[in-house]
Amino acid sequence: MRWSVIAIGVAFSLATTAPAVAHEPPFSWTGLYVGVNGGYSWGKASADLEVFSGSILLGSASRSIDLNGWVAGGHVGYNWRSQQWIYGVEADFQWTGEDGDISACSPAACAKASFELDWFGTVRGRVGYLLEPRSLLYATGGLAYGHLSSDFSGPAVSISDSTTRAGWVVGAGFERAFDRSWTVRAEYLYMDLGTMRTELGAAPAPTSGAVFNAPPNGVVRMDFTDQIFRLGVSYKFNEPYAPLK
Numbered sequence: 514m515r516w517s518v519i520a521i522g523v524a525f526s527l528a529t530t531a532p533a534v535a536h537e538p539p540f541s542w543t544g545l546y547v548g549v550n551g552g553y554s555w556g557k558a559s560a561d562l563e564v565f566s567g568s569i570l571l572g573s574a575s576r577s578i579d580l581n582g583w584v585a586g587g588h589v590g591y592n593w594r595s596q597q598w599i600y601g602v603e604a605d606f607q608w609t610g611e612d613g614d615i616s617a618c619s620p621a622a623c624a625k626a627s628f629e630l631d632w633f634g635t636v637r638g639r640v641g642y643l644l645e646p647r648s649l650l651y652a653t654g655g656l657a658y659g660h661l662s663s664d665f666s667g668p669a670v671s672i673s674d675s676t677t678r679a680g681w682v683v684g685a686g687f688e689r690a691f692d693r694s695w696t697v698r699a700e701y702l703y704m705d706l707g708t709m710r711t712e713l714g715a716a717p718a719p720t721s722g723a724v725f726n727a728p729p730n731g732v733v734r735m736d737f738t739d740q741i742f743r744l745g746v747s748y749k750f751n752e753p754y755a756p757l758k
Contacts, residue, residue: 539646540690552743556580558628559736582610599641606634624667633659647690657682657704680706702741709735
């Protein structure tokens with residue numbers, strides 16, 4: 514009798530709970546979402562200095578500067594699902610603390626160059642594959658844009674410059690849903706913002722005693738690339754709250 518009561522109780526429990534689990538809908542990746550993210554970036558500015566007299570190149574020098582720092586911002590996007598594949602578009606905007614500088618000295622004087630990435634944003638496509646209903650592995654790529662600032666100081670120049678540059682970005686990430694409306698992600702991006710060109714104006718002649726047809730002028734061309742790792746959390750709209758089983 515005792516075992517019969519226990520068996521009836523187990524059967525009743527399964528009968529009342531199994532349909533709820535069976536009819537619980539899986540996480541829906543399709544739809545609009547917004548989120549926040551933060552992380553760290555490892556940027557590099559490759560600077561080339563050229564000194565001209567008219568159209569004649571008098572001399573050149575190249576240096577690389579690390580622009581490392583934090584990144585933080587927000588993102589918005591939309592996904593579509595086709596069987597195990599997820600297709601989407603996403604835009605984000607980031608504030609950064611990336612900056613770096615370099616100094617060089619000669620027996621006569623010293624010069625310093627400083628660079629900073631003030632902010633950047635991207636507009637990207639995303640293509641992902643569902644490893645299981647709640648886990649998405651994806652690749653991403655598209656347009657990148659950002660605001661770069663530079664300062665140059667030396668015995669003959671003191672110049673500040675800034676510009677907004679456009680380039681490209683590619684990357685990959687992993688995203689996982691942890692209830693009906695929320696996901697978390699880890700993401701890596703590689704970004705190239707192209708070349709920033711700064712006119713330094715009059716520059717000291719690299720060869721003392723030489724006579725030139727035009728006063729020497731300096732030009733700095735800086736190529737900026739960035740590697741970004743960040744974590745994020747997203748909220749997907751139009752989903753009722755219920756923890757996933």
